[in-house]
Every structure is written in C-alpha cells, then in structure tokens.
Amino acid sequence: MYQPLQLENSTGKSEELLSVFAALLERYGNLHWWPAETPFEVCVGAILTQNTNWGNVEKAIVNLKQAGLLSAAALHRVPVDALAQAIRPAGFFNVKSARLKDFVNWLFERHDGRLDVMFAGDWHELREELLKVRGIGRETCDSILLYAGNKPSFVVDAYTKRLFAHLGLVSEKDDYEGVRALFMDNLPADVALFNEYHALIVRHCKEHCRKRPLCSGCSLHLSCKSL
DNA sequence: GGCCAGGACACCA
C-alpha cells in the first residue's frame, strides 16, 4: 500500500504531480495493482494487453492457467500454434504468441528461464536489454520492471499521455521517454508510488478520459482539484 | 455495425 511521503526540495512540477496523485488516491483509494498472482503472470499480461481490453486478456490468462501454460518452462515448451489458440481471446494472437515465445526464449538464453535471476542485476541495464527483445516495447518493458520486478520505472501508457496532456503537463507531441521523464525526474524513485500512480491513472481514465472532450468533470486541474 | 481497448513493429518517404 502506498504511504504518503514528504518531498524535500520539491519543484513546481513535482508538487503538481503529487497533487494530481493525491486527488486520484483520495477518489479511488489504493488499487493494489497489477491484477496477477505471480510476477510471471504480470509479464504475460503485459504482452497480452498490448492495444487490448483487459477483459479479453483475462480470458486468455484463464485459458493459459487451465492448460498449465502459465510458467516460463511451459511456455518455452509449448508449440507456438497451440499457444496462439490459447490466447485467442486477447486478439492479435499470432503476433502475441510469437512475442511470448520470443520473451521466454530470451529468458532461458540469458537468465536461466528465471525471473528472479533476470531481476537480480541493475534494472537500468535490464531495461535496455529487455527493449531489445522483439515485442517488448517501452510500455511493456516498464510494466514488467515495475509490476513484476518492483523496480522504480514509471509506466507511461495511452491513458497517461492523454490525461497529462489534458492537464497541460506534457505535449501531445512528446514521445514515450519524454512523458516518462516528467515522472522520473520529478517524483522520488518510489516503487509503491509509481505502482499506485499508474494504476490510478488507468482507473480514472477508464471512467473519464475515453471520450472527447477529455476528462469533462475530472476535477484534477490544480484550479479545480477539490473533489 | 462501428468504435475502442493498459502497443509494437515494419515499411516508406
């Protein structure tokens, strides 16, 4: 659970970010993400949820559990066609089955097929390494680092960009690393904070940020932050 | 029946 903290030498941006976080936390409470039972399930979910509704991902994960495929060893062994059929509800099943195989193949080649080994070293180096794995883009990579590995790597997704562009803290033109830098540079490297913040952004945006005009009634602007 | 969802990548100019 996230515990509020006091910032020393906080900047205007850090105060704004913490203010938005406080408003979200007050509204929704602690959300205890990621919705998965094991770190490996987080990794699988992070790949399966690429451009896909989470409800569809859950169906695919149930299929994987029932087929006994929710482990690195099992995914390493299973034929890609069988894997594709199991994850069919998540959409893009041919693409995602290949990505899951690429990830576990890499995990066995480089880290003995073990996430604890993968997460044992410097996470900044791991981030660069993960980004070279085909199918692991920046959001998927940071989701794995934060939610499976408990590393303080802020996750930026479409919701984050949409909401904070709306709040005027980033530009629609900013790329992933630019948006991520806003959080990484202006918040303490706190795993619990990053975990909860991203979860709250998703929770909020599912309710308020789907349709344009964005966030009507979201009440997160500093000028109207009273909830 | 159209739109959208917690992206990533290949290809092209």
Next chain:
DNA sequence: TGGTGTCATGGC
C-alpha cells in the same frame, strides 16, 4: 524522424 498500415478479439 515521422506518418501509416497491420495485427484480431470481444464488449458496448
């Protein structure tokens, strides 16, 4: 470097 097409299912 930036824009565009592709991958696909399921809920609303």
